[in-house]
Amino acid sequence: MDKFNLIAGARRAMERAVMDSVPVNSRAWRSMLAQAALAFVGLVGLTAAFLLAFDPYGAAPWSGGKPPALMDLNQRFMYPQVVRSHRFDSAVFGTSTIRLLNPDRIDQLFGVRSANLAMNSATAWEQSRIADLFLRETPHPKLIIMGLDPLWCEEDADSPAKRLTFRAFPDSFYDDNRWNDWPHLFNLKGLEVAWRLAAHQFGLMRERLGANGYEVFTPPESQYDLQKARSHIYEGGGPQSALRPPVQVSGEQRASWRFPALDWLSSLLGRLPPETRAVLVFPPRHVNGQDAEGSLGKARDAECKARVAKVAAGRATVVDFRFPSAITRRDENFWDSLHYRLPIAERIATGLHEAVKGGGDRDGGVYHVLETARAVN
Incomplete structure (x- = not known):
């Protein structure tokens, strides 16, 4: 009887060791994934905030359609904002x-x-x-x-x-x-023009x-x-x-x-x-x-x-x-x-x-x- 109890105890000890090790590794991976996801969300959030703050194409409906300066090389992207400024x-x-x-x-x-x-x-x-x-x-x-x-x-x-x-x-x-303009804002081209606009704001680049x-x-x-x-x-x-x-x-x-x-x-x-x-x-x-x-x-x-x-x-x-x-x-x-x-x-x-x-x-x-x-x- 003691022999069987010993074997059963050893089996349960091994199972507990295996079960204890799995959650540790799983938690570590979950923690790493959560941190990576938070970093990604944070980066996306900062980028979105940067793009909305400078709004190079006047894409945000509350922007009035006009950025502080026209910085894109393609007039086709810039001129709608000139029109919507209602200055002319x-x-x-x-x-x-x-x-x-x-x-x-x-x-x-x-x-x-x-x-x-x-x-x-x-x-x-x-x-x-x-x-x-x-x-x-x-x-x-x-x-x-x-x-x-x-x-x-x-x-x-x-x-x-x-x-x-x-x-x-x-x-x-x-x-x-105005809402369907956003895909043109949240891409690499929009980010590039936003950086130009930021550089202009700090006196590092002339308006286009x-x-x-x-x-x-x-x-x-x-x-x-x-x-x-x-x-x-x-x-x-x-x-x-x-x-x-x-x-x-x-x-x-x-x-x-x-x-x-x-x-x-x-x-x-x-x-x-x-x-x-x-x-x-x-x-x-x-x-x-x-x-x-x-x-x-x-x-x-x-x-x-x-x-x-x-x-x-x-x-x-x-x-x-x-x-x-x-x-x-x-x-x-x-x-x-x-x-x-x-x-x-x-x-x-x-x-x-x-x-x-x-x-x-x-x-x-x-x-x-x-x-x-x-x-x-």
């Missing part, structure tokens, strides 16, 4: 070919408070999105200026491939739901864009090199000569051409109140970047301009700088075939003011007025 009653839309239009000069000429919301390489659809947001947030704008590059005349501007570029476009920033969206993105004028500019202007070849004989286009063929982006333009103009002054401008482009006279491309361009004038009829002033002129023939006016220099931006601003006021082109021949809006009291 007027705006410029377009691509880099209109970005040099200085809002301060526009304000001086037209008596408005304007922002330049033109985006590098923006598609017609992207431009219509920021314009749409501006009109929703600013129901009674004083002045709208839209730069119309040839991309507005593309027959497939409404195709998926032409709606966006390789640059990220935060579509949720352009709707009325002015509060009105304006930036001189071209090199300083003091660094202008005509020979280098010419290498860019004629990168694809020498000056284009007129086609002889010119391409013949029938009226039926012209009528069949599609310009789908002009429907978006018409919709935007249709939403403007009568007191808003609207200006549509074809920015200047060096003649070597224009379609050759007599070509099919030139015929399409002329047809598109005619349709823009028809869309604008009575609702907007249409000003054309994109044709061979004293501006576009001179190499020294451009950095490349697309981008003109600051003095030309000043000439465009004064030209738009002249056109709206009906005073005509003082220099003669550098712009054409294709359509005149009804007078605004």
